[in-house]
Amino acid sequence: xxxxxxxxxxxxxxxxxxxxxxxxxxxxxxxxxxxxxxxxxxxxxxxxxxxxxxxxxxxxxxxxxxxxxxxxxxxxxxxxxxxxxxxxxxxxxxxxxxxxxxxxxxxxxxxxxxxxxxxxxxxxxxxxxxxxxxxxxxxxxxxxxxxxxxxxxxxxxxxxxxxxxxxxxxxxxxxxxxxxxxxxxxxxxxxxxxxxxxxxxxxxxxxxxxxxxxxxxxxxxxxxxxxxxxxxxxxxxxxxxxxxxxxxxxxxxxxxxxxxxxxxxxxxxxxxxxxxxxxxxxxxxxxxxxxxxxxxxxxxxxxxxxxxxxxxxxxxxxxxxxxxxxxxxxxxxxx
Amino acid sequence: xxxxxxxxxxxxxxxxxxxxxxxxxxxxxxxxxxxxxxxxxxxxxxxxxxxxxxxxxxxxxxxxxxxxxxxxxxxxxxxxxxxxxxxxxxxxxxxxxxxxxxxxxxxxxxxxxxxxxxxxxxxxxxxxxxxxxxxxxxxxxxxxxxxxxxxxxxxxxxxxxxxxxxxxxxxxxxxxxxxxxxxxxxxxxxxxxxxxxxxxxxxxxxxxxxxxxxxxxxxxxxxxxxxxxxxxxxxxxxxxxxxxxxxxxxxxxxxxxxxxxxxxxxxxxxxxxxxxxxxxxxxxxxxxxxxxxxxxxxxxxxxxxxxxxxxxxxxxxxxxxxxxxxxxxxxxxxx
DNA sequence: GACCGTCAAGTTACCGGTAACCACCGGGCA
DNA sequence: TGCCCGGTGGTTACCGGTAACTTGACGGTC
Numbered sequence: 001x002x003x004x005x006x007x008x009x010x011x012x013x014x015x016x017x018x019x020x021x022x023x024x025x026x027x028x029x030x031x032x033x034x035x036x037x038x039x040x041x042x043x044x045x046x047x048x049x050x051x052x053x054x055x056x057x058x059x060x061x062x063x064x065x066x067x068x069x070x071x072x073x074x075x076x077x078x079x080x081x082x083x084x085x086x087x088x089x090x091x092x093x094x095x096x097x098x099x100x101x102x103x104x105x106x107x108x109x110x111x112x113x114x115x116x117x118x119x120x121x122x123x124x125x126x127x128x129x130x131x132x133x134x135x136x137x138x139x140x141x142x143x144x145x146x147x148x149x150x151x152x153x154x155x156x157x158x159x160x161x162x163x164x165x166x167x168x169x170x171x172x173x174x175x176x177x178x179x180x181x182x183x184x185x186x187x188x189x190x191x192x193x194x195x196x197x198x199x200x201x202x203x204x205x206x207x208x209x210x211x212x213x214x215x216x217x218x219x220x221x222x223x224x225x226x227x228x229x230x231x232x233x234x235x236x237x238x239x240x241x242x243x244x245x246x247x248x249x250x251x252x253x254x255x256x257x258x259x260x261x262x263x264x265x266x267x268x269x270x271x272x273x274x275x276x277x278x279x280x281x282x283x284x285x286x287x288x289x290x291x292x293x294x295x296x297x298x299x300x301x302x303x304x305x306x307x308x309x310x311x312x313x314x315x316x317x318x319x320x321x322x323x324x325x326x327x328x329x330x331x332x333x334x335x
Numbered sequence: 336x337x338x339x340x341x342x343x344x345x346x347x348x349x350x351x352x353x354x355x356x357x358x359x360x361x362x363x364x365x366x367x368x369x370x371x372x373x374x375x376x377x378x379x380x381x382x383x384x385x386x387x388x389x390x391x392x393x394x395x396x397x398x399x400x401x402x403x404x405x406x407x408x409x410x411x412x413x414x415x416x417x418x419x420x421x422x423x424x425x426x427x428x429x430x431x432x433x434x435x436x437x438x439x440x441x442x443x444x445x446x447x448x449x450x451x452x453x454x455x456x457x458x459x460x461x462x463x464x465x466x467x468x469x470x471x472x473x474x475x476x477x478x479x480x481x482x483x484x485x486x487x488x489x490x491x492x493x494x495x496x497x498x499x500x501x502x503x504x505x506x507x508x509x510x511x512x513x514x515x516x517x518x519x520x521x522x523x524x525x526x527x528x529x530x531x532x533x534x535x536x537x538x539x540x541x542x543x544x545x546x547x548x549x550x551x552x553x554x555x556x557x558x559x560x561x562x563x564x565x566x567x568x569x570x571x572x573x574x575x576x577x578x579x580x581x582x583x584x585x586x587x588x589x590x591x592x593x594x595x596x597x598x599x600x601x602x603x604x605x606x607x608x609x610x611x612x613x614x615x616x617x618x619x620x621x622x623x624x625x626x627x628x629x630x631x632x633x634x635x636x637x638x639x640x641x642x643x644x645x646x647x648x649x650x651x652x653x654x655x656x657x658x659x660x661x662x663x664x665x666x667x668x669x670x
Numbered sequence: 671g672a673c674c675g676t677c678a679a680g681t682t683a684c685c686g687g688t689a690a691c692c693a694c695c696g697g698g699c700a
Numbered sequence: 701t702g703c704c705c706g707g708t709g710g711t712t713a714c715c716g717g718t719a720a721c722t723t724g725a726c727g728g729t730c
Contacts (some may be wrong), residue, residue, distance in 0.1 A: 674728090677726085681722070682722095683718105690714105691713105692708105
């Protein structure tokens, strides 16, 4: 007599119903060609009569394979990550992997916690946003001997697979686009200031210094970026430096918010002030005028991650590499 | 000799290292008070020396409890869902549950697939967006005997717990706000046209009919909504009905896109055309003018879901109920 | 001093699958 | 005829934990 009556239908139930042993039912599901056609049909009909649902834990425990992969993303409301997710999902989903999504909220501590959680789940690979991790997270990953993807930005010392773009260079390129059009008093607005925002800012600074211009006009905040914040920060900036000619925002949300603030103040864009954002989200082409931005190849990042990961999951050897997928400076109508 | 050398550290390894049996180690982790303090310390240090990571599958299989809950969301780039997620995460995370996020892409077929997947994982509860599901999904849920939350909209026939707001009534209320201000030729723009968008539209229709006004001025598309689409649809609408006085958009993205299009056409908002959106996202208070919208209590929905679910998980009996958390019409500056 | 209760740790069986190996059957072939 | 082989299905053990029950030591109580 069973100790616990889970009430759940198991392989054993199907097997009894059909009059075979459970291994045969298991095979009918996983290696159908190894079971005779007639029997397979009887098994299949028993399965859906009884409503059998395989127990993933049991399967994982027995086989040592979980058929799942963890994808950690910093934000659930940012289409930068949702497009990466889509690429990965499609690539790995077709190969039979389930993609488990975790939400770090831009915190590497939360990332560490999630890495441990998903290692407990036995994921066969992990995709992490960024290249900065806690020491403990690195130890966990090293011991787990599981393929790891670091994405979005690039690093010289990848843990394993690294796919992204050079955020510093992108920041410089956008700044150079301002310079090429004759702007000189170019400011920088940054929110959240996660590592990627810092890299973009460093790119702006480098381009300004190279041209012997001041990097004084810079405002940052640890708060998450939002449209409203873009407007507020632009306000502070104009108050402090009324002579601004151009503002480079660390992302499109901030830039759009800044644009709205200009509209409220009846400041012509780009006539009175030039603006640019970063990422190339949908909004930049919708505003009046369309915003300058750096378009990042998010969907492609997702696709490439899926390809590289599948190769590793199918046995390709580990070989830490960094893959630069580039970016495109789009001038829009705001500079 | 082990058949497969998983390489992974198990309870057994810790136990041998400390010189006890594995059940003692297991207890030290789950019921520390049942193990003497000295031994507990030795166990803990062995655990982090060897880097033990519990095997979630084994624990789940043995105990019949997965300590995880599935949350399905339609879109990973819409802060409507991310705020709900945050509420649920905080409420359930503290109680020791892991929230597994699934992405349906607004498809009930994909929802069905994910429901089955997560039932295999043995989740102890499911949170679903919406009240429409495939028949097969309903059968799966019924058989699983697991608490289910349907959220966002309300239904008269909840499967179990239902927390949301009356989307139809909200659509009517926003339309009434237009009417109260004297607008008569009020159009409706809808994208994606998932069930909630349909309900909002039906609310608009009902309010218009009640006032004996035409519901002719209506444009919808199955495409996902975006800022760009909002502009394009507004263009089509104005072309077809140049005499429009007001436009109610099924969400804020569309409304913002429509506003940008008005700016391009130098159409004063609300002077020449009044606009409203739906949801109360960050963007509506950032634009110039701020957009009218229906503010939905997303964070509260998440919080309440967590509370109701915890009660059920701790043994409260199933008792299908529908909980209406209401909404707030915010007039902004666009009507 | 016998008895009882409690605390700390161990024994045993089991969760629901899968790997690896084995057994049987019928047919083709030398 | 004897042998080998592929196609089918079964046997056995095990994955890494946990539930439930048991054991033994110790202290308090009457």
